[in-house]
Amino acid sequence: MRGYFWLAVGLAVLGFLACHAGRIWVDAGQRGFGLARRLGWALLGAVAPSRYWWGARIEALSPYEQADLLARETAALGLSRADNLHCPLCSTEVSHAWALTPDSCPTVAPGPVQCPRCDFRLDSCRHCVHFLPGTPQTWGGFHWGSGDVTFGRCNRYKALRSVEQVCPPEVAHQLKARGYEQVRAPLPIVDSFLPPDFCTAFKPERRRLRASGIRWPNARRVALLRLLASPPAPETAPPEELPSDDEQWLL
Ligand SMILES: [Zn+2]
Ligand SMILES: [Zn+2]
Structure with a gap:
């Protein structure tokens, strides 16, 4: 059997x-x-x-067929451009959300990639590999606010903070006894949709994007991004002939 x-x-x-x-x-x-x-x-x-x-x-495919495919598939996605995104919070179209790396892999476009209608931001701390969500979990072992991604800390940028703010009370006490008032600790992020102004370190993490209801570009979308990035068909842009030396002399 x-x-x-x-x-x-x-x-x-x-x-x-x-x-x-x-x-x-x-x-x-x-x-x-x-x-x-x-x-x-x-x-x-x-x-x-x-x-x-x-x-x-x-x-x-011929350049004409490629352009036709790009137009049809973009319309099927309900978008006006293949690198746009529907905001997962209010479904408004967010412009220029996706881009390709030099080796043709999908990534989040250089920001700010922001929803024109609500607070949603694609290149924000809560979607970044450097983000530490919620409250530090070393505080006496009990986790309050764990799983909360609305605020947290940035593991990439450090700031001087008082020892009471970042260490459990007994450790803070010992550090102060040795003369340490401040330590360098991960920068607090008050609103995880609002990266610090100076941040240039955003790196998308797929798992965190998925948690926000965003699908990472699949093979189909990557193909469309490549078509969008490829130069237009040659017949639409005739090469401009530069005047030769003789002609320049005559001019
Ligand atoms: Zn929105
Ligand atoms: Zn950040």
Whole structure:
């Protein structure tokens, strides 16, 4: 009995993979891929279909088809530009939220990336790897306010603070006995949607973005960001001929 069960599971998985591979095989043929490339993409695409559909296939499209795809997919997302974001708090469209790193990976665009309607900010402390949410948990072992991400401290920027503010009472007492009034401690963040003015250290953390209800760009969105960043079709921008030395002389 068990044997039949695993046979059925195996056949289902094979059927699933073959279906992916078959669709890619047919589409790559229509795109004019050579036999070896077709076979290669069909095999790779069986396990990682988005590598074909949002990678190789898009590169093979004409500039006109690429522009058309970008327009259609952006409209399907309900956005006016592919690098925008729907605010997770009020669903207003936030402009220029996403960008690509030099090696074409998605990231949060250089800020401020702010909702025009509410307090939401994408490049804020609560979405940053350097953020320490809530109250420090060393205070006598009991955690009040733990799990609260509305305020906290920044692990990147330090500030001089009095020992009573940052240490448990007995440690503060010992430090003061040795002549220490202040220590360098993580900078307090009063509102985690408001980074300090001087902060240039924002680095997105996906887990924290997910907690705010934001989806990190998937393969489809990354493909759209690449299309958005790629230069327009060559026929729309004819190369301007510079006058030669002789012509310059005549002018
Ligand atoms: Zn908003
Ligand atoms: Zn910060």
